[in-house]
Each structure stands twice: as structure tokens, then as C-alpha cells.
Amino acid sequence: MSIIKAVHLRKRFIVKKKEPGLKGALKGIFAPKKIIINALDDVSFSMKKGEIIGLIGPNGAGKSTTIKILTGILQPLSGEVEVMGLNPQKKRAEVVSRIGVVFGQRSQLYWDIRLGESFELFRRIYRIPDEEYNANLELMDSLLGIRRLIDIPVRQLSLGQRMRGEIVSAVLHSPDILFLDEPTIGLDIQAKRNIRKFIREINQKKKTTIILTTHDLGDVQELCPRLVVINKGKIIEDGALDAIVHRLAPERILQIDTDKVKKDFTYPHCKMIKCEENKMWISFNRENVSASKLIAALSAEVRINDLQVKEPDIEDAIEQIYGEG
Ligand SMILES: Nc1ncnc2c1ncn2[C@@H]1O[C@H](COP(=O)(O)OP(=O)(O)O)[C@@H](O)[C@H]1O
Ligand SMILES: [Mg+2]
Incomplete structure (x- = not known):
């Protein structure tokens, strides 16, 4: 049973294009392109x-549009959506009562009132029972230190503090699914760490299903197995993070420190990618070369003082994917 199902979704936007200059502007009024x-x-x-899941892709790829359709904000041109067995457009109220949404680029809090008053409003809108509300606030305080922020007007919060507030307001009603659209955008390392910890814990403790969009590969690496x-607008990869990284960036790199490099060192299926005064970098594929055999062959020819094997990482894999797109 799927909690979220998107089938053949299409969405089109029609935008009026303005041509440059006064002539273009006038033309645009009468016959907009x-x-x-x-x-x-x-x-x-x-x-x-x-x-x-980590939903990733370059700017304008369609991530936010996907989330807006799944949360019932937008209607698809064609295709089918099911969220907890419901159509999010037709059953908007019921779906909204069981999901939480955070758009990192747009605030859902009321800027002129204290954060705590915003929470109270959500409590009434969602009719959250006292016990549940208090327990959730307690948990959020332990994960995001939210209590010390509740007397501050939202407009006075820093970006990181406000994002914590956005997230808490999205989970006070214990949603089954949490949509996080760039929740770490613009945050510093510490704030990012807090949010990652929150995501991990709420997923483990409450079994919340989470869709996370992000530009931060660290977020993905730490949080998203898939x-x-x-x-x-097209899905070009869907699978285990490890498998994607492995398939798209299978090269490992052996770096060695030595007294005297051997510039013409060769070994089957390996490539010397860089050579400095006393350092060598050799790339090899785990499919057909074992690190230990390569190291043994090397040590027969040069004296190895130190060595390091660098695994391919997600950044390499993503570059590979976007490069093709
Ligand atoms: N309301 C809108 N009106 C016109 N074009 C839009 C609108 N929303 C999104 N788009 C366009 O649709 C494409 C996908 O946007 P979006 O889903 O926001 O991408 P992402 O979140 O991956 O950056 C982009 O080309 C964007 O400019
Ligand atoms: Mg977006």
C-alpha cells in the first residue's frame, strides 16, 4: 500500500512574455506573447x-510544483494523485488535516504576532487535543529548543529561528506526511544540523513519511536512503542513494604519499589522474580492481608513506546526472 501515489502527472504554466523596451511593452499589452x-x-x-525521500533537481526542475500538487494547492493538467488514498484536490480539508507542509522560501507564520500565538491559532484551526498539542510542543522543544522562542514576534526571529517555528507549526497536529520544501535554505551549519536531527527523529519516533527537497547534498546524504x-519536469532517477552514487560515480581514487613518485606507473583498468612531487592519485573502478591488489602493485615500485582511498560521493553522481540532463 502506498501512502503517496503520483501517476503520469503533467502540469503546464502559461506565462506572458514581455519583450524588452517601450515598443515591446506596448506590444505586450495588445498582443502578449x-x-x-x-x-x-x-x-x-x-x-x-x-x-x-530526497526530491532533488536543479532550479526550475519541478520540485515545488510536485509538492504543490501532492498537497492539493495546485491541480495537475492530467494524471492521478493519491495521498493516503484520497485525492488532495477533491478532499482538500481532510488531506490538509493529516499533512504538514513547510516552504522554506515562503513563511506560513503570522509576522505580526508572537510565535506562540501562531501556534495557538494552528491549535484551534486543526482542533488539536490539549494532550497531543502539549506532547508535540514538548518533543519539539527537546529537538528544536522552541520554547525559548515562543514569546518573540515572528518578524524579530532570525532565519534559522523562524524556520524552526515553521517546522513546529507544521507538525503540531501530528501529520502522517511531512512535505519539506527546502527547509535548510540559507541556514548555517548549526541550524542545518538541528533540522536534520529533527527530521531523523520525527521519522523514527512517529513514523512520519517525509518528502524533502533540498539543494544541500549533505541533507540528502544524512537523511535520505532513497x-x-x-x-x-521529468524524473530521471529513482532509487537507493547508494546505488545511484555507485552507478553514476563508480570511480574510487587512491592517493598515496611517497618519497619519490613513479610517473609512468601503470596497472590494468587504472588511471593516473594526478602526480605531484611526492603524491600520486590513481583512479580505479571497484568493479574490476581491488584496492589491496593495486596497493600491493604500487608498493612493489614505490615506497608508500601514507595512503587514502576516496569513495565516490553524491556530488560526483549528481554532477553526472545534471550534466546529462
Ligand atoms: N505559478 C507559476 N507560474 C508560471 N510558471 C511557474 C509557476 N510556478 C512554477 N513555474 C515554472 O515551472 C517550472 C518548475 O518550477 P518549480 O516547480 O518551482 O521548480 P523547482 O521547485 O524545482 O525549482 C519552472 O520553470 C518555473 O518557472
Ligand atoms: Mg522550488
Whole structure:
């Protein structure tokens, strides 16, 4: 049983294009040039309860549009959406009462009142029972230190503090699914760490299903066993993070420190990628070369003082994917 199901989603935006200059502006008034943007072009994926996925892709790829359709904010041009078995457009109120949404680029809090008053409003809107509200606030205080912020007007909070507030307001009603659209954007390392910890804990403790979009590969590496990569409105990868990284960036790099390098060292299936005064970098593929055999062959020819094997990382893999897109 899938908790989220998106089947062949398409979404188009039609925008009026202005031409430059006064002439263009006048022309635009009488005969605006329209262009069609295929924001989603046949997007399908599903999620099981309790899963965390990282939805990643370059700017304009369609991540936010996907989230807006899944949360009932936008209607798809065609295709089907099911969230907890419900159509989020047709059953908007019921779906909204069981999901939480955070848009990192847009605040859902009321700027002129204290953070705690915002929480109280959500409590009434969602009719959250006292016991549940207090328990959630307690948990959020332990994870995000929220209590010391509740008497501060939202407009006076720092970005990191406000993001903590946004997140808490999205989970006070114990949602089954949490949509986090760039929750770490613009935050410093410490603030990011807090939010990552929160995501991990709420997923483990409450089995909350989470869709996370982010530009921060650290977020993905730490939190998401599964990656869905979208580019130009199409899903171009969907699978285990490890497998994607492994498949797209299988090269490992052996770096050695030596007294005297051997510039013409060769070994089957390996490539010397860099050579300095007393350092050598050799790339090899785990599929056909074992690190220990390569090291043994090397040590027969040069004296190895130190060595390091660098595994391919997600950044290499992503570069590979976007480069193709
Ligand atoms: N309300 C809108 N009106 C017109 N174009 C839009 C609108 N929302 C998104 N788009 C366009 O749709 C595409 C996908 O946008 P979006 O889903 O926001 O991308 P992402 O979140 O991956 O950066 C982009 O080309 C964007 O400019
Ligand atoms: Mg976006």
C-alpha cells in the first residue's frame, strides 16, 4: 500500500512574455506573447508509509510544483494523485488535516504576532487535543529548543529561528506526511544540523513519511536512503542513494604519499589522474580492481608513506546526472 501515489502527472504554466523596451511593452499589452512551460512532464512515483525521500533537481526542475500538487494547492493538467488514498484536490480539508507542509522560501507564520500565538491559532484551526498539542510542543522543544522562542514576534526571529517555528507549526497536529520544501535554505551549519536531527527523529519516533527537497547534498546524504531526481519536469532517477552514487560515480581514487613518485606507473583498468612531487592519485573502478591488489602493485615500485582511498560521493553522481540532463 502506498501512502503517496503520483501517476503520469503533467502540469503546464502559461506565462506572458514581455519583450524588452517601450515598443515591446506596448506590444505586450495588445498582443502578449504566450509561452508554455511544461513544469511537470509525466511524473510518476510512489512512497510507502514511513519512508523518507530526497526530491532533488536543479532550479526550475519541478520540485515545488510536485509538492504543490501532492498537497492539493495546485491541480495537475492530467494524471492521478493519491495521498493516503484520497485525492488532495477533491478532499482538500481532510488531506490538509493529516499533512504538514513547510516552504522554506515562503513563511506560513503570522509576522505580526508572537510565535506562540501562531501556534495557538494552528491549535484551534486543526482542533488539536490539549494532550497531543502539549506532547508535540514538548518533543519539539527537546529537538528544536522552541520554547525559548515562543514569546518573540515572528518578524524579530532570525532565519534559522523562524524556520524552526515553521517546522513546529507544521507538525503540531501530528501529520502522517511531512512535505519539506527546502527547509535548510540559507541556514548555517548549526541550524542545518538541528533540522536534520529533527527530521531523523520525527521519522523514527512517529513514523512520519517525509518528502524533502533540498539543494544541500549533505541533507540528502544524512537523511535520505532513497533519492528521486527530477530535471525539466521529468524524473530521471529513482532509487537507493547508494546505488545511484555507485552507478553514476563508480570511480574510487587512491592517493598515496611517497618519497619519490613513479610517473609512468601503470596497472590494468587504472588511471593516473594526478602526480605531484611526492603524491600520486590513481583512479580505479571497484568493479574490476581491488584496492589491496593495486596497493600491493604500487608498493612493489614505490615506497608508500601514507595512503587514502576516496569513495565516490553524491556530488560526483549528481554532477553526472545534471550534466546529462
Ligand atoms: N505559478 C507559476 N507560474 C508560471 N510558471 C511557474 C509557476 N510556478 C512554477 N513555474 C515554472 O515551472 C517550472 C518548475 O518550477 P518549480 O516547480 O518551482 O521548480 P523547482 O521547485 O524545482 O525549482 C519552472 O520553470 C518555473 O518557472
Ligand atoms: Mg522550488
